[in-house]
Amino acid sequence: MEPLDAIDALARIARTETPPDTNVRIGPLLRACRAEKQWRLAPLAWSAALSAIAACVILVLAIHRTEITTVDSISPLFSAAQVQMP
Amino acid sequence: MIPVALASGERLEQSDWRDCQNCLAGDDNACTALFKRYERRIAHLMWRFTRDRDAQGELVQEVFVQAYLSMHRYKPGPAPFEHWLVTIATRVGYQFWKSQARRGRMQTLEGLDPAAARQTDQIEPAEAAELLHKLLAQLPPADRLVLTLMYFEEASIEEIARRSGWNKAMVKMRAYRARGRLRRIIEDRNLTEFFTGIGHGTA
Numbered sequence: 001m002e003p004l005d006a007i008d009a010l011a012r013i014a015r016t017e018t019p020p021d022t023n024v025r026i027g028p029l030l031r032a033c034r035a036e037k038q039w040r041l042a043p044l045a046w047s048a049a050l051s052a053i054a055a056c057v058i059l060v061l062a063i064h065r066t067e068i069t070t071v072d073s074i075s076p077l078f079s080a081a082q083v084q085m086p
Numbered sequence: 087m088i089p090v091a092l093a094s095g096e097r098l099e100q101s102d103w104r105d106c107q108n109c110l111a112g113d114d115n116a117c118t119a120l121f122k123r124y125e126r127r128i129a130h131l132m133w134r135f136t137r138d139r140d141a142q143g144e145l146v147q148e149v150f151v152q153a154y155l156s157m158h159r160y161k162p163g164p165a166p167f168e169h170w171l172v173t174i175a176t177r178v179g180y181q182f183w184k185s186q187a188r189r190g191r192m193q194t195l196e197g198l199d200p201a202a203a204r205q206t207d208q209i210e211p212a213e214a215a216e217l218l219h220k221l222l223a224q225l226p227p228a229d230r231l232v233l234t235l236m237y238f239e240e241a242s243i244e245e246i247a248r249r250s251g252w253n254k255a256m257v258k259m260r261a262y263r264a265r266g267r268l269r270r271i272i273e274d275r276n277l278t279e280f281f282t283g284i285g286h287g288t289a
Contacts (some may be wrong), residue, residue, distance in 0.1 A: 003272045003281040004265055007218070010209070010284060011237035014218045017211035019133035021126055022143045026118040029147055033154040040155070 102167035106157055121150050124168060128175050134238045135179035137219055145182060149175045169248075176235070176249040183227040209284070224271050229264035232257055 102123075108116030125146065132145040152174050160170055209217075218237060222230050231250060235241040243261070247254045272281055 003278055004269055006281040006284045007221070007237075007268065010214045010218050013209055013211050014215035015211075015238060015240065017215040019130040020139060020142070022129040022132075022146045024121070024125060024143065024146055024150065026121050026150075027114070029121075029150055030114055030117055030154070032147075033151050036151060037155060 099162060099166050103162045106160055106167070109154070110157055117154070120167075121153075124171055127168065128171065131172065131175050131239070132179060134219075134234050135182055137216060141182075145175075145178060149178050152178060173249050176231070177251075180227060180231050180250070183230060187227055221268065221271070225264055225267055229260055229267060232260045233264045233268070236261060 102120065105116040105120040109120055128149050129142065129146050132142050132149070135145060136142055149171070153171055156174070160167065215238070222233055222237070225233065232246055235246045235249065239245075241249070243254050243257050246252075246257045246261075250257065252260070272278055
């Protein structure tokens with residue numbers, strides 16, 4: 001018998017094996033599943049929160065910068081400079 | 087798959103779908119019923135990926151964790167829930183082999199004495215399965231997966247393609263190449279006599 005034919009014959013016998021059963025405790029497993037789900041979602045939540053904070057900071061800075069660079073805010077300085085000119 | 091009538095007269099597919107929905111809604115009893123219904127099937131499949139009882143239990147748990155985490159993606163259709171779960175189990179088993187291969191945990195073929203070869207009708211199923219498992223463990227994980235599903239599960243090319251995510255041409259090519267590798271392993275390690283002896287009974 002060729003080796004590969006022998007393996008085919010071996011496989012026919014191997015298929016008749018009755019594998020052992022397991023007894024998984026579903027309760028703890030479900031708790032682990034939920035923890036895993038939260039663990040997977042946590043980085044997303046942190047990322048979203050940090051993005052929101054960063055967006056707020058940028059917005060506040062932008063508004064502040066807009067305020068000090070408006071014509072109204074620099075006009076007194078401009079006027080003073082004009083006054084000092086000969 | 088043959089539809090199985092449940093005690094209430096409900097078909098298995100309907101029952102699976104209902105339990106999936108309830109499980110996603112946080113009903114632990116539905117999750118338990120769903121997983122317990124398929125535990126035996128999954129345990130038997132994972133035994134093809136490891137011969138270690140502890141590792142088998144861990145793999146079954148991993149399959150259920152993966153199934154729970156992706157249950158929202160399951161949609162009832164032409165493929166029943168069992169097919170979906172078995173596909174997850176196959177991929178979990180394949181990842182297990184890949185991680186073992188990365189760690190260099192290869193099973194050896196030590197102890198295969200040609201004189202120990204016997205006629206096939208004298209070999210016990212568990213012994214044959216152990217021997218075949220050891221032999222297939224010498225192959226790279228992808229080749230091993232194809233031949234494991236072919237030999238142990240009698241899976242067709244279509245079935246292997248569906249479960250592995252590879253196309254049919256790739257599965258055919260892998261099966262052909264894997265059998266060639268298997269033959270070379272047997273020849274290189276001087277096990278030809280052992281495996282030819284299995285059929286004829288040299289003992």
